[in-house]
Amino acid sequence: MFGKVLDQTEVVIGCLATLDERRFGLRVGAGLRALKAMVKRVSVRLELWSLPAEEETPQIVMLLLRSITYSCSELFYMPVPISQMWTVASYVLGQKLRGRRKYPLVLMLEPLLRCNLACAGCGKIQFPAHILKRDLSVAECMKAVDECGAPMVSIPGGEPLLHPQISQIVKELVKRKKYIYLCTNALLLKEKLEAGWFEPSKYLTFSVHMDGVEEHHDFAVCREGTFQKAIEGIRMAVDRGFRVTTNTTLFDGADPNAIREFFDQMMDLGVEGMMVSPGYAYDKAPDQKSFLKRQKTHELFQMVLSNRRDGRNRWRFNQSALFLEFLMGKRSFECTPWGNPTYNLFGWQKPCYLLNEGYVDTFAELMEETEWERYGRASGNAKCQNCMVHCGHEPTAVDYTFSGVPGLWATVKAMVFSTYANPQAKRALKEEAKKLHGPRAHLVQLGLATDVASTATEGVAEGAAVCSGSSSSGR
Ligand code: SF4
Numbered sequence: 133m134f135g136k137v138l139d140q141t142e143v144v145i146g147c148l149a150t151l152d153e154r155r156f157g158l159r160v161g162a163g164l165r166a167l168k169a170m171v172k173r174v175s176v177r178l179e180l181w182s183l184p185a186e187e188e189t190p191q192i193v194m195l196l197l198r199s200i201t202y203s204c205s206e207l208f209y210m211p212v213p214i215s216q217m218w219t220v221a222s223y224v225l226g227q228k229l230r231g232r233r234k235y236p237l238v239l240m241l242e243p244l245l246r247c248n249l250a251c252a253g254c255g256k257i258q259f260p261a262h263i264l265k266r267d268l269s270v271a272e273c274m275k276a277v278d279e280c281g282a283p284m285v286s287i288p289g290g291e292p293l294l295h296p297q298i299s300q301i302v303k304e305l306v307k308r309k310k311y312i313y314l315c316t317n318a319l320l321l322k323e324k325l326e327a328g329w330f331e332p333s334k335y336l337t338f339s340v341h342m343d344g345v346e347e348h349h350d351f352a353v354c355r356e357g358t359f360q361k362a363i364e365g366i367r368m369a370v371d372r373g374f375r376v377t378t379n380t381t382l383f384d385g386a387d388p389n390a391i392r393e394f395f396d397q398m399m400d401l402g403v404e405g406m407m408v409s410p411g412y413a414y415d416k417a418p419d420q421k422s423f424l425k426r427q428k429t430h431e432l433f434q435m436v437l438s439n440r441r442d443g444r445n446r447w448r449f450n451q452s453a454l455f456l457e458f459l460m461g462k463r464s465f466e467c468t469p470w471g472n473p474t475y476n477l478f479g480w481q482k483p484c485y486l487l488n489e490g491y492v493d494t495f496a497e498l499m500e501e502t503e504w505e506r507y508g509r510a511s512g513n514a515k516c517q518n519c520m521v522h523c524g525h526e527p528t529a530v531d532y533t534f535s536g537v538p539g540l541w542a543t544v545k546a547m548v549f550s551t552y553a554n555p556q557a558k559r560a561l562k563e564e565a566k567k568l569h570g571p572r573a574h575l576v577q578l579g580l581a582t583d584v585a586s587t588a589t590e591g592v593a594e595g596a597a598v599c600s601g602s603s604s605s606g607r
């Protein structure tokens with residue numbers, strides 16, 4: 133019953149959305165706006181109350197959670213559909229009520245490792261040709277999904293749109309009601325949409341790898357024209373009703389002013405939300421100099437994410453608000469390496485998406501046999517000291533949100549007071565505006581453009597950005 137009413141409400145919302153209030157004059161326009169808001173509210177409430185509860189979770193907890201979720205959706209614009217928020221919240225709470233401390237949140241499913249780009253910061257495409265030619269079959273992918281049981285599945289690579297059966301993989305995941313983030317550089321997105329490979333679904337999101345404004349993105353992925361190609365793909369996907377997000381990896385020398393401009397551009401394009409993370413220093417990546425160290429990461433993210441007034445409050449991030457605070461140095465989180473387990477051509481990768489310390493055949497073996505205490509910053513492991521990447525630390529932030537009142541309160545606060553006024557960061561942004569960044573700074577570093585070098589602020593060349601991409605984008 134709920135389902136039918138919900139479908140009809142969505143049709144009404146669709147029709148209303150096409151009406152431009154400004155055309156109807158002040159009075160009728162205001163009435164229309166109010167009507168739209170009311171119908172939307174009814175839809176959110178219906179959707180929320182028709183969602184199934186996690187098994188074994190007491191009714192009273194579910195009631196409480198439904199009320200909190202509804203209040204949050206009323207107060208703020210939520211960057212993910214309420215059904216996804218609900219699924220994740222009830223899943224995490226269910227794990228906690230069962231006393232399960234180690235549980236997966238997002239499965240990183242890599243069905244192939246080859247790509248149609250060759251970014252210098254990529255840690256995935258250096259395998260020999262016979263490996264790069266291989267694909268996981270649909271059955272292998274589904275076996276991993278069922279074993280793992282995480283409510284969300286991220287599909288990085290390589291470039292997943294090169295997988296001949298990617299549409300079948302997506303269909304099977306939708307059947308299983310998994311929330312999918314198909315991570316792509318979008319070079320083939322328009323072509324595949326035109327060929328009818330995918331249908332819009334609340335379960336499917338295209339997460340497009342974008343490393344900044346046009347000049348910086350093309351430089352980071354080492355090929356001109358990729359930004360415009362990706363924009364074409366994003367536009368078509370948004371127009372056809374697909375959920376679209378962007379994912380951006382920041383490296384040393386990134387221009388914080390340009391990143392802020394880029395966030396504005398992406399919101400104007402109509403994407404649902406954005407994801408951002410520092411890059412990880414893959415030891416296989418050709419460019420080792422550009423990876424961010426911990427203190428520099430905090431400084432960069434403070435400049436990028438603070439002072440969000442002047443229209444920037446409209447930035448929507450499709451990730452935990454507490455993880456963003458962690459990047460800004462406002463919180464301290466340890467890594468949760470089992471939160472985003474990785475399955476690829478070789479099996480289940482130990483211990484995380486970034487490190488490769490062997491493979492096992494089953495998810496159960498991964499959870500039981502990995503010496504988890506050897507990883508994370510507190511372990512003293514040198515490979516983890518500068519890592520602040522989302523796949524290790526976002527699950528910690530989500531877990532903290534549902535660990536009790538302090539976590540919930542911190543999350544609500546981060547969503548309500550999202551301006552992050554910071555005069556020091558504002559001053560630093562102004563200073564950054566005087567420096568050279570990206571490709572131009574790279575020319576200075578190589579000594580290829582003395583004319584540019586002569587106008588550069590002292591110290592620009594040091595730590596300048598060089599060509600470095602991100603996995604498309606499990607990162
Ligand atoms: S800190 Fe980073 S590299 Fe170390 S286990 Fe966690 S995610 Fe992996």
Ligand code: SF4
Binds near residue numbers: 253255341603
């Ligand atoms: S970083 Fe992503 S887009 Fe670039 S080569 Fe690697 S997988 Fe491809």
